[in-house]
Amino acid sequence: xxxxxxxxxxxxxxxxxxxxxxxxxxxxxxxxxxxxxxxxxxxxxxxxxxxxxxxxxxxxxxxxxxxxxxxxxxxxxxxxxxxxxxxxxxxxxxxxxxxxxxxxxxxxxxxxxxxxxxxxxxxxxxxxxxxxxxxxxxxxxxxxxxxxxxxxxxxxxxxxxxxxxxxxxxxxxxxxxxxxxxxxxxxxxxxxxxxxxxxxxxxxxxxxxxxxxxxxxxxxxxxxxxxxxxxxxxxxxxxxxxxxxxxxxxxxxxxxxxxxxxxxxxxxxxxxxxxxxxxxxxxxxxxxxxxxxxxxxxxxxxxxxxxxxxxxxxxxxxxxxxxxxxxxxxxx
Amino acid sequence: xxxxxxxxxxxxxxxxxxxxxxxxxxxxxxxxxxxxxxxxxxxxxxxxxxxxxxxxxxxxxxxxxxxxxxxxxxxxxxxxxxxxxxxxxxxxxxxxxxxxxxxxxxxxxxxxxxxxxxxxxxxxxxx
Numbered sequence: 001x002x003x004x005x006x007x008x009x010x011x012x013x014x015x016x017x018x019x020x021x022x023x024x025x026x027x028x029x030x031x032x033x034x035x036x037x038x039x040x041x042x043x044x045x046x047x048x049x050x051x052x053x054x055x056x057x058x059x060x061x062x063x064x065x066x067x068x069x070x071x072x073x074x075x076x077x078x079x080x081x082x083x084x085x086x087x088x089x090x091x092x093x094x095x096x097x098x099x100x101x102x103x104x105x106x107x108x109x110x111x112x113x114x115x116x117x118x119x120x121x122x123x124x125x126x127x128x129x130x131x132x133x134x135x136x137x138x139x140x141x142x143x144x145x146x147x148x149x150x151x152x153x154x155x156x157x158x159x160x161x162x163x164x165x166x167x168x169x170x171x172x173x174x175x176x177x178x179x180x181x182x183x184x185x186x187x188x189x190x191x192x193x194x195x196x197x198x199x200x201x202x203x204x205x206x207x208x209x210x211x212x213x214x215x216x217x218x219x220x221x222x223x224x225x226x227x228x229x230x231x232x233x234x235x236x237x238x239x240x241x242x243x244x245x246x247x248x249x250x251x252x253x254x255x256x257x258x259x260x261x262x263x264x265x266x267x268x269x270x271x272x273x274x275x276x277x278x279x280x281x282x283x284x285x286x287x288x289x290x291x292x293x294x295x296x297x298x299x300x301x302x303x304x305x306x307x308x309x310x311x312x313x314x315x316x317x318x319x320x321x322x323x324x325x326x327x328x329x330x331x332x
Numbered sequence: 333x334x335x336x337x338x339x340x341x342x343x344x345x346x347x348x349x350x351x352x353x354x355x356x357x358x359x360x361x362x363x364x365x366x367x368x369x370x371x372x373x374x375x376x377x378x379x380x381x382x383x384x385x386x387x388x389x390x391x392x393x394x395x396x397x398x399x400x401x402x403x404x405x406x407x408x409x410x411x412x413x414x415x416x417x418x419x420x421x422x423x424x425x426x427x428x429x430x431x432x433x434x435x436x437x438x439x440x441x442x443x444x445x446x447x448x449x450x451x452x453x454x455x456x457x458x459x
Contacts, residue, residue: 033443311433
């Protein structure tokens with residue numbers, strides 16, 4: 001096998017880079033977190049000066065380990081609609097609930113009863129009939145039949161145990177009242193009971209509290225002056241707002257980087273031979289833009305707070321385990 | 333996924349409670365300074381971040397992690413050190429990780445508060 005040997009000059013280069021790195025860490029400003037926009041449904045924030053591995057841990061925890069409530073078990077008493085039992089049960093399972101999962105426990109392994117502390121009961125009883133008030137020449141099935149559409153608001157919450165003392169019905173319903181579950185024809189009937197439990201995303205995606213992703217801050221650097229027609233062309237190669245055209249001191253129309261944050265990181269500019277040498281596209285490695293979208297009872301920022309808590313719990317569990325080992329090692 | 337008494341899938345984060353959370357591999361190339369730790373019921377989420385924290389320690393010569401099999405929920409974390417015992421390094425790394433995470437948690441809370449004060453919600457019902 002051939003071994004590539006570094007030349008002396010290359011070694012020096014590596015040394016210089018190392019020295020530069022250590023300098024950077026000494027003088028680098030402290031890491032910070034900034035919220036760019038936030039509402040209960042979605043948020044955008046910046047993690048500056050943190051390693052990607054930490055950010056990725058948060059993302060993975062949000063997608064796989066932050067718990068929510070979802071309908072898990074369906075007892076089908078009657079279903080004469082054309083939607084098969086298992087398909088209907090699956091659709092019901094995907095309905096997001098308003099219930100705050102932090103009030104509930106995970107259901108135990110050997111549990112056979114539906115307890116008030118870990119489960120929720122819902123009922124769905126609908127029957128489709130012909131609408132006697134519909135006009136004789138009516139063709140729209142939504143008017144022709146009563147209960148043509150079975151939607152999520154037909155799920156009725158049935159309190160278990162002491163739940164009526166703790167919860168209000170308005171907070172236990174599906175998050176959206178208009179999710180279509182099935183369509184029926186005259187004479188069709190659905191009668192079922194469904195139970196919701198607390199669960200996590202790695203078990204089933206219906207338990208995910210929302211979506212989450214991140215990207216590193218894009219950087220666009222102009223390596224030479226770009227003017228006139230070329231500047232206009234350059235502008236069209238990037239997302240709106242990335243490149244500005246300004247008048248320089250000597251009256252020329254030149255391109256200037258305004259805000260690279262909006263850039264979609266397309267590499268369109270490299271299609272044009274006349275300007276492809278004028279830009280350097282990079283990413284700022286220690287500046288992460290982090291997005292969360294909630295589609296559950298938890299608000300976007302609550303999802304993040306939960307994720308951070310879960311990571312701390314992971315550390316605690318392992319620390320406890322190690323301390324146990326250290327103690328036994330000392331005893332012997 | 334284990335199955336409950338009524339054929340119900342389980343939703344417990346710590347499914348394998350009987351198993352030890354932390355173990356280590358025995359055999360050759362294992363001693364106090366060179367150890368492969370087995371962390372049960374964890375994956376890349378903890379593995380990659382923990383590896384990064386351990387690497388920050390100047391006493392560490394080498395650190396890496398692997399998921400031995402995608403269907404078994406466990407990770408192997410290899411730590412090789414010069415003088416400090418590997419278990420101590422792991423212990424310190426976990427403490428550092430917890431500290432870093434708690435710092436992030438505080439910063440997030442402060443920042444959420446700041447944002448809420450700067451952008452009062454017109455409809456208090458929704459927050």
